[in-house]
Amino acid sequence: MREMTDRGLVGQQYATVDRLETRRSVWGPGPEGVSPVEVLRTLVVSTQPRRLIEVGCGTGQFARSVLDEAPNVDYVATDLSPAMVEATRALGVTAEVAPADGLPFGDGSFDGAVAAWMLYHVPDLDGALGEVRRVLRDGGTLHVATNGSEHLADLLRDAGGDPLVTQFTSENAAEILGRHFEHVARRDIETRATFADHEAACAYLATFSPGLAGSLPHFDGPRSYAGHTAVLTAR
Numbered sequence: 001m002r003e004m005t006d007r008g009l010v011g012q013q014y015a016t017v018d019r020l021e022t023r024r025s026v027w028g029p030g031p032e033g034v035s036p037v038e039v040l041r042t043l044v045v046s047t048q049p050r051r052l053i054e055v056g057c058g059t060g061q062f063a064r065s066v067l068d069e070a071p072n073v074d075y076v077a078t079d080l081s082p083a084m085v086e087a088t089r090a091l092g093v094t095a096e097v098a099p100a101d102g103l104p105f106g107d108g109s110f111d112g113a114v115a116a117w118m119l120y121h122v123p124d125l126d127g128a129l130g131e132v133r134r135v136l137r138d139g140g141t142l143h144v145a146t147n148g149s150e151h152l153a154d155l156l157r158d159a160g161g162d163p164l165v166t167q168f169t170s171e172n173a174a175e176i177l178g179r180h181f182e183h184v185a186r187r188d189i190e191t192r193a194t195f196a197d198h199e200a201a202c203a204y205l206a207t208f209s210p211g212l213a214g215s216l217p218h219f220d221g222p223r224s225y226a227g228h229t230a231v232l233t234a235r
């Protein structure tokens with residue numbers, strides 16, 4: 001999936017916040033009633049980090065929610081997109097533009113790190129994980145979220161497409177993180193995307209594939225689809 005890691009295309013995808021907002025807005029807990037964002041936040045807060053870096057922070061809601069629970073954390077959010085950094089700063093979070101594979105911080109500067117739904121975009125994945133490991137002190141913890149290869153696959157198939165299998169999935173994430181960290185733990189969480197109507201499902205698809213948005217057969221009323229995510233901790 002070259003489009004997922006092509007820096008120019010990824011830059012276009014996140015040049016403004018609207019596509020990401022459209023996608024975020026449909027997600028809710030799956031059958032177990034568990035939200036991966038809440039699981040991630042609970043894990044981050046429970047490690048009681050003093051200084052924490054988030055890479056690929058997006059619009060900053062996750063950073064804001066951690067700070068609301070743990071206001072004493074020295075939280076530094078980073079993202080490649082200036083628009084995302086601006087949105088994050090607007091929430092009162094310290095944020096700066098930086099690529100995950102070239103972090104402008106010294107060795108061992110942080111005791112915690114977060115990379116949520118972003119490692120599938122990084123062209124040099126091992127380079128980025130090496131960077132995160134470098135800026136973490138020994139024993140520091142990286143918290144990660146990503147999607148499985150069957151994530152939203154039924155919607156993609158209904159629209160005539162194929163499942164979106166990225167370079168960093170629920171299925172291979174532990175093995176990849178294990179190249180850089182000694183201990184890795186993984187929890188799989190099923191989620192649900194709920195679309196109010198056909199138009200909403202098309203709008204979601206249009207954020208990354210206008211072609212698929214145009215080929216989703218019409219349906220009446222709301223519809224929901226399963227998402228498959230994993231939250232991992234590496235130290």
Ligand SMILES: C[S@@+](CC[C@H](N)C(=O)[O-])C[C@H]1O[C@@H](n2cnc3c(N)ncnc32)[C@H](O)[C@@H]1O
Nearest residue numbers: 014056057058079080081099100116117118121
């Ligand atoms: C799917 S969004 C996830 C945002 C946020 N973590 C969340 O969970 O809502 C991916 C984010 O990673 C950022 N990103 C993509 N490639 C990056 C890179 N190489 N270095 C840093 N950030 C990157 C994008 O700009 C975007 O904000």
